Amino acid sequence: MTAAISADGIRKRYGDVQAVDGVSLTVETGEFYGILGPNGAGKTTTLEILEGIREPDEGRIELLGLAPWPRNSKLLPRIGVQFQASAFFNKLTARETIRTFASFYGVGPKRADAMLERVGLTDSATVHTDKMSGGQAQRLSIACALAHDPELVFLDEPTTGLDPQARRNLWDLLRDINSEGRTVVLTTHYLDEAEVLCDRVSVMDHGKVLKTGAPAALVREIDDTVRVSVESGQLSAARARELFGAAGAEIANLEDNSVSLSVSTRAPAPVLSVLAEQNALRGLEVRGATLEDVFLQLTGREYRA
Amino acid sequence: MSTTSATAQQTPTGQPPAERERVSAFAGLSRVMLLGFLRDRGTLFFTLVLPLLFLLLFGSLYKSSGTSHVKIAEVGSVQLLDQAPGDARAQLDKVLSITKYEDQNAALEKVRKGDLDGLVTSGPNGQVVLRFSASDQVKSGSVQAILNSVVESANQAASGKAPAFTLAASQVEDNSLKPIQYLTPGLLGYAIAMGAVYGASFTLVTWRKKRVLRRLRLTPVSPLAIVGARVGVSVLVALAQTALFLVVATMPYFGLKLSGNWWLIVPLVICATIAFMSIGLVTGSIAKSEEAANGINQIIVLPMSFLGGAFIPLDVAPGWLQTVSHALPLRYLIDPAKSVLSKGGGVMDALPSMGILLAFAAVMTLIASRFFNWDDA
Structure with missing residues (x-):
């Protein structure tokens, strides 16, 4: 079976900026694939090259076994695309918008309306697109990308700017889309999103793929400490250090800020048993490394606009 | 699939027949453009209402001119x-x-x-x-x-003799140009030019700005369907303008009398609309924003209307103006329109102008394609 996407050595330069610098990736059929990276990492350009609206300077790409560039009208009905900023016709309502997009694929109004229902916009069907909230616009945009039942779906930062509730709703929708057998490729700079949704992610920066793998595998790979914290006042910092030492737990850091007593360690088991013995588990929190730690380790901590 | 039964009939690989696809994409695009026009009050005013107000105003003002009291x-x-x-x-x-x-x-x-x-x-x-x-x-x-x-x-x-010479005067039927006879084609030309230039350029600019053009590129819609829908809608608008003008001008109050081949206005208007749209294609390709497009269009349409005989009859214009007017597409609508509408002109009065209008459109479209961009980035 051919991979949904196979890209090899894509490069794209704008003037002095090497936006994409030798990206290679393979997305399997049915996979939920994330492209992660800070702003300006080259995610969107990579996605646009994969979609076929930009021609790469170098590299070979196949979507569903077909080349996306130049414009390939055999391939286009099989892919669905959602842009970072929604692209709607002016002066149309939500229902008119999705029906119009559906018409481009020869899909009738019934199926278009069903898609609107699916993303929960039936009640807003007569709202003009320029009056919609960010979440509504994103959902409509995704519905438009799905109206023709594509096999492969590209989503460019679909949850940017949404409130937490709208984000969770959208996650459910995206998971459903994927579980129906569609291949989904998504860019995001929200790490929790990638961790929750994606089967595999590629972390990108400076136009290059730094690392690819399942989120959990990437997290495990970075050998980071576990942070254990309990409420202050149950155990003094000095006494805690003494007990942990006696239990043979190597402590990287220990502090009490009078709200929490926090311990960073690579050996959480003895630390936890000491706290249990001392009956000092009130407010217990254990936090392991997350994709965020992977991300920061790979892309650095310096602030970027 | 966890979707409803209606959607389950179409599998990801189930393609609708190609023929149906093209037809409905064209219809969908036409509908979008028509709704965009009808729901924009500003555009509606400038293309339909304002030119008609001009006709009512000038038609009434000049009604009694010619008999200077x-x-x-x-x-x-x-x-x-x-x-x-x-x-x-x-x-x-x-x-x-x-x-x-x-x-x-x-x-x-x-x-x-x-x-x-x-x-x-x-x-x-x-x-x-x-x-x-x-x-x-x-x-x-x-x-x-x-x-x-x-x-x-x-x-x-007082001399009491019969006059040696007498003047026998009789009126000749309407060979002179009455104001309504040049106002109707002139202002109609202005109205159609406004509608077609703005229609084409604004579709291009807004669709590019709102990334719709780019989005369309990722659908299987053929560029021909997009252009065809835009031409179709603009022609429809122009024919509506024409109908409105003729209804008003032939009212007894204004008294325009249509001559035998007046229907030739229809192919003339179609060709002229295509020619004006090609101007809009160029301005819409160059302009980066609606405001810029608006400015450029005004700079083109208004002088073209004045110099091309939309507001004054070219017959009485100075020679230099007549020369200039030959370089403007508007003249090739107004002049033959005047002839076929009320002066009994025939096919041969319209055909050469139609050819010139289409040739103009071809050249401008070629120029537009050199400036055209799918998106701003």
């Missing part, structure tokens, strides 16, 4: 005017309006100011004294000629 003051009693026989006096009243004045100085002041064209008073020995201002040469000529003929015919009648 001469106004004179009669100071005291002038026998010649007062004692003219009934039918002679009636003839006189068609071209002269006579107001009686007692104060000669007040009347003279009015002549100086141009409120009156002349002043008539009785002199000694049967003299009729005429004082006139030469500020309006046509009117001063008229007032002299009219009064001269009144005096002459009075002299002739």
Whole structure:
């Protein structure tokens, strides 16, 4: 079976900026694939090259076994695309918008309306697109990308700017889309999103793929400490250090800020048993490394606009 | 699939037949463009209402022009005017309006100011004294000629002989150009130019700005369907403008009489719409924003309308203007439209202009394609 996407050595330069610098990736059929990276990492350009609206300077790409560039009208009905900023016709309502997009694929109004229902916009069907909230616009945009039942779906930062509730709703929708057998490729700079949704992610920066793998595998790979914290006042910092030492737990850091007593360690088991013995588990929190730690380790901590 | 049964019929690989696809994409695009036009009050006003208001306004203003009435003051009693026989006096009243004045100085002041064209008073020995201002040469000529003929015919009648020469005058049916006959095609040309130039350029600019063009590129819609839908909608709008204009202009109040081949206006309007749209394609490809497109379009459409004979008949325009007008596509609509609508023009009056309009469109479209961009980035 051919991979949904196979890209090899894509490069794209704008003037002095090497936006994409030798990206290679393979997305399997049915996979939920994330492209992660800070702003300006080259995610969107990579996605646009994969979609076929930009021609790469170098590299070979196949979507569903077909080349996306130049414009390939055999391939286009099989892919669905959602842009970072929604692209709607002016002066149309939500229902008119999705029906119009559906018409481009020869899909009738019934199926278009069903898609609107699916993303929960039936009640807003007569709202003009320029009056919609960010979440509504994103959902409509995704519905438009799905109206023709594509096999492969590209989503460019679909949850940017949404409130937490709208984000969770959208996650459910995206998971459903994927579980129906569609291949989904998504860019995001929200790490929790990638961790929750994606089967595999590629972390990108400076136009290059730094690392690819399942989120959990990437997290495990970075050998980071576990942070254990309990409420202050149950155990003094000095006494805690003494007990942990006696239990043979190597402590990287220990502090009490009078709200929490926090311990960073690579050996959480003895630390936890000491706290249990001392009956000092009130407010217990254990936090392991997350994709965020992977991300920061790979892309650095310096602030970027 | 966890979707409803209606959606489950279409699997990801189930393709609808290609034929149906094309038809409905064209219909979908046409609908979007038409709704975009109908829901934009500004566009609706400038393409449909404003030109029609111009027609109503200018049509009413110029309705009675051509029969320039001469106004004179009669100071005291002038026998010649007062004692003219009934039918002679009636003839006189068609071209002269006579107001009686007692104060000669007040009347003279009015002549100086141009409120009156002349002043008539009785002199000694049967003299009729005429004082006139030469500020309006046509009117001063008229007032002299009219009064001269009144005096002459009075002299002739006083001699008691039958006149040696008589004038047999009869009216010729409408070979002169009445204002409504040039106002209708002129203002219609302006209206169509506005509608088509703005329609094409704004579709291009807004769709590019809102990333719709780019989005369309990722759907299987053919560029031909997009262009076809835009042409179709613009032509529809132009034909609606034409119908509206003809209905208003042929009302008895304005009195435009359509001549035999007036239907030739339809192919003419179609060709002209395509030509004007090609201008919009160029401005829409160059302009980065709606504001810029608006400015560029105004700079093109307004001068083209003035120089191309939309507001003034080119027949009476100076030679240089007539020369300039030949370089403007608007002329190739207005001129033949005038001819086929009310002057009995035939196919051969329209055909060459249609050819020129289409050739113009081809050249402009070629230019537009060199500036065209799918998106701003």
